[in-house]
Amino acid sequence: MEVSQQAQSTTGWKILEEDALHWEKWGEQYALYDALSGETHLLPEFSARVLQQLSVHPRTADVLARALCEGSDETCEQAFVEHVSQLLVQLQAAGLTEKVQS
Amino acid sequence: MMLAGLTGDECRQRLANRGLLLKTGPFTVRVRSDIEGFTRLLRQFYGQFPVMETPAVADFHVRVLRPGGIRRWWRPQVQFLLDGQSPFQPFQLSHAFPLFEWGLNWGIAMQAHQYLMLHSAAVERAGKVLILPAWPGCGKSTLCAALVSRGWRLFSDEFGLVRIDDGQLVPLPRPTPLKNKSIDVIRDFAPDATIGPAFHGTRKGTVAHLQTPDASAAQAHIPALPGWLVFPRYRAGATLQLKPIDKPQAFLKLANNSFNYRLLGLQGFQAVTRLVRHCDRYILSYSDLDEAIDTLNQLADA
Numbered sequence: 001m002e003v004s005q006q007a008q009s010t011t012g013w014k015i016l017e018e019d020a021l022h023w024e025k026w027g028e029q030y031a032l033y034d035a036l037s038g039e040t041h042l043l044p045e046f047s048a049r050v051l052q053q054l055s056v057h058p059r060t061a062d063v064l065a066r067a068l069c070e071g072s073d074e075t076c077e078q079a080f081v082e083h084v085s086q087l088l089v090q091l092q093a094a095g096l097t098e099k100v101q102s
Numbered sequence: 103m104m105l106a107g108l109t110g111d112e113c114r115q116r117l118a119n120r121g122l123l124l125k126t127g128p129f130t131v132r133v134r135s136d137i138e139g140f141t142r143l144l145r146q147f148y149g150q151f152p153v154m155e156t157p158a159v160a161d162f163h164v165r166v167l168r169p170g171g172i173r174r175w176w177r178p179q180v181q182f183l184l185d186g187q188s189p190f191q192p193f194q195l196s197h198a199f200p201l202f203e204w205g206l207n208w209g210i211a212m213q214a215h216q217y218l219m220l221h222s223a224a225v226e227r228a229g230k231v232l233i234l235p236a237w238p239g240c241g242k243s244t245l246c247a248a249l250v251s252r253g254w255r256l257f258s259d260e261f262g263l264v265r266i267d268d269g270q271l272v273p274l275p276r277p278t279p280l281k282n283k284s285i286d287v288i289r290d291f292a293p294d295a296t297i298g299p300a301f302h303g304t305r306k307g308t309v310a311h312l313q314t315p316d317a318s319a320a321q322a323h324i325p326a327l328p329g330w331l332v333f334p335r336y337r338a339g340a341t342l343q344l345k346p347i348d349k350p351q352a353f354l355k356l357a358n359n360s361f362n363y364r365l366l367g368l369q370g371f372q373a374v375t376r377l378v379r380h381c382d383r384y385i386l387s388y389s390d391l392d393e394a395i396d397t398l399n400q401l402a403d404a
Contacts, residue, residue, distance in 0.1 A: 026348070031375060
């Protein structure tokens with residue numbers, strides 16, 4: 001079933017289990033060990049920031065994108081929101097995020 | 103007491119009865135055998151290693167024995183038993199010593215999960231350990247043998263044993279198995295080195311064992327912190343190159359190289375990230391052993 005972009009941007013997202021995530025930062029790259037799955041992930045800084053934002057509390061892609069834009073001179077464009085939405089889906093496939101039941 | 107302190111008869115008697123308790127690095131191995139050729143080589147290659155008096159708790163219970171039946175007389179064979187189980191098909195009788203070495207390696211890789219185990223050689227100089235992680239065919243054993251013949255302390259040709267609690271490397275010096283062309287390479291490179299008989303037609307071709315230097319055996323109880331991670335790549339005719347690699351790349355290579363990274367879970371992740379954090383990291387491409395050793399000596403002396 002196709003989901004509209006508007007529907008995607010209103011879907012809530014959360015990380016699976018914050019306490020299970022263990023981080024190591026090297027410059028702009030992060031190693032992440034997920035004790036829940038036993039998987040290790042190498043992530044670029046942007047993915048790590050998305051996960052860290054979600055660790056505060058669940059958010060929609062819209063709200064998340066705006067939070068990521070805070071402190072930046074750039075306006076939060078719709079294309080950026082879509083980019084965040086796609087990343088959340090990829091992180092879901094990696095077993096790191098899940099949708100929040102509304 | 104060292105194994106060499108036992109007479110041949112005492113050694114044979116222990117091996118044939120309750121077992122010889124041999125200390126190799128952090129492990130105590132109870133060895134039982136009645137094969138004369140194996141006994142002779144065990145005394146030769148482990149002469150400078152301690153033997154424990156019974157009773158002592160052994161980490162591994164090993165038997166190297168001749169199977170019964172017709173194989174006692176017709177194409178005689180040797181069998182390796184670890185804790186009463188036989189993980190391998192029998193070898194020809196004359197290959198008892200390499201079978202023991204490979205069997206013990208297998209046992210360590212299967213059981214020693216109190217350590218992060220890297221598939222690597224490890225040598226020490228000036229108090230810091232050079233870790234050489236590599237899969238077969240990269241020249242790890244040859245480079246390790248060459249470094250040891252030039253004064254580096256042998257930790258292990260096969261295992262980087264990393265203590266989980268403090269990240270120190272634990273020595274496990276044992277005979278280094280040289281294979282095929284490496285045998286003559288090391289004979290030429292280190293004419294004074296003691297290399298045992300060649301075993302032809304093993305699963306890895308011809309194998310001959312390089313004796314552990316006395317100084318390395320004597321310091322087998324002294325751990326050390328890691329200093330360098332060098333991933334060796336032997337390529338015939340290659341120009342020497344020591345190329346730094348970044349931490350994420352080193353992390354991936356090291357986690358994939360470990361025998362038990364996944365099994366250790368979070369402890370494995372923390373042990374590998376600590377190694378990457380504290381070590382200088384390189385890929386070494388080489389073809390000439392003298393050049394490679396000069397480069398690694400300079401790295402250690404810098």
